[in-house]
Amino acid sequence: MDETLRNIGENLDRLCTVTVRPQGTGQAVIRHLYDAAREKLRDPLTMLAAQRLLGVLRPGEAVMIATGAGIEDFLPAGETDGPLGAAAMAWALANGAGAIPVFVTEAEYVENVAATALAAGLGRRDFDAARRVPGTCVVLPFPADDTAEPVARQYVDRYQPQAIIAIEKLGPNAVGVAHTATGLPTGKSRARAEAIFDLAASCDILTVGIGDNGNEIGCGTVIDAVRKYKEHGAVCRCPCGQGIATRVATDVLVLAGTSNWGGYGVAAALAASLGRPELLHSADVERFMLQECVRTGAADGSSGRHTLSVDGTPGIVQTSMLEMMRAVITIGLQPPRKRPF
Ligand SMILES: [Zn+2]
Incomplete structure (x- = not known):
């Protein structure tokens, strides 16, 4: 990995793993999970994800992005964490690598994910049209029942994704039960x-x-650390008794204080890798995405309220995180210069 990009990646990782949580909700967990992931994967996680994605994606080919976390009574159209990070990466991959983002989410959240992607600046088409029209994406429902396996096969056959990303997508534990945090x-x-x-x-x-808790797809990569450090990681509050740590591992795992920030970190790392900082979305787009995500039914996953916030932090925190990342990549890519004083 290029030394400049490695340094940028280290700083993006530091930013997105900042933890802002109340007492008793595991303020130190992400630090432990991050350390476990670094031990396994070596390189800065956001930059590793970006480099691996750019290594396999080709213009006109699909990248599948799974998101969507909710629960019927409290978050019936999903939450504000997930769709924005997914859309930010999709925007960078579509415009930076010519990839066609294919989102998959709960049938109940399709409108929400589509509205967030549109707010990011992506058009929504069917796959054939998306291949002809640059800057467009596809949004598909994915089943919650026993048809998941045949539909997965059908989607992979039809869209031939070169890479598959999950952001804030809950995965099952070793006995097949998925849990909330x-x-x-x-x-x-x-x-x-x-x-x-x-x-x-x-x-x-x-x-x-x-992921940002250890129960999300990908966190199986550090399952021992999740079981050790996350409350309910090894023992859940349901009859299965096997804990919330998911068995589902991925080639690259990005950990974040809020999953969206991990998505922004990957988008920033993609932008830096391509030498095009403008691929990281603007603060205006960030605010618009959050408004559209909430307008179409999403709620803050920490409160269940339909407010302009994500995991308990207000919109200004999201745009501040974004602007810090933008500074890391734009200034980090500038050539060396001597001060005249
Ligand atoms: Zn359980």
Whole structure:
């Protein structure tokens, strides 16, 4: 890995792993999970994800992005964490690598993910039109029942994704039960996206996971650390008793204080790698995405309220994180200069 990009990646990782949580919700967990991931993957995680993605994506080919976390009563159209990070990466990959983003999410969240992607500046088409029209994406429902495996096969055959990304997408534990971060089983509407990742692993498609608790697809890469450090990681609050740590691993895992920030970190790393800082979305777009995500039903995952916030932090924190990342890549890419004083 190029030394400049490595340094930028280290700083993007530091930014996106900042933890802003109340007492008792695991303020130190992400630091431990991050250390475990670095031990395994060596390189800065955001930059590693970007480099691996750019290594396999070709113009006109699909990149599949799974997102969507909710629970029927409290988050019936999903939450504000996930869709924005997914859309930010999709924008950078579409405009930087010519990839066609194919989002998969719960049928109930399709409108929400599509509205967020549109707010990012992406058009929405069917796949054939998306191949002809630059800067467009596809948004598909993914099943929550036993048809997940055949549909995963159908999607992979049809769209031939070169890489598959999960961001804030809950995955099952070793006995097949997926849990919320508080140790309770997820609702019946959870799209069983692990079927896509299991298939990708069996046919050697690059996979990237982004998570902020340890129960998200990708965190199986550091399952021992999740079981050790995350409350309910090894013992959940449901009859399965096997903990919230997911079994689903990915080739690259990005950890973040809020999953969206991990997505922005990967987008920033993509922008830096391509020498095009403008590929990281603007603060205006960030605000618009959050408004559209909430307007179409998403709620803050920490409160269940339909407010302009993500995981308990207000919109200004999201744009501040974004601007810090932008400074890291734009200034970090500038050539060396001597001060005249
Ligand atoms: Zn359980």
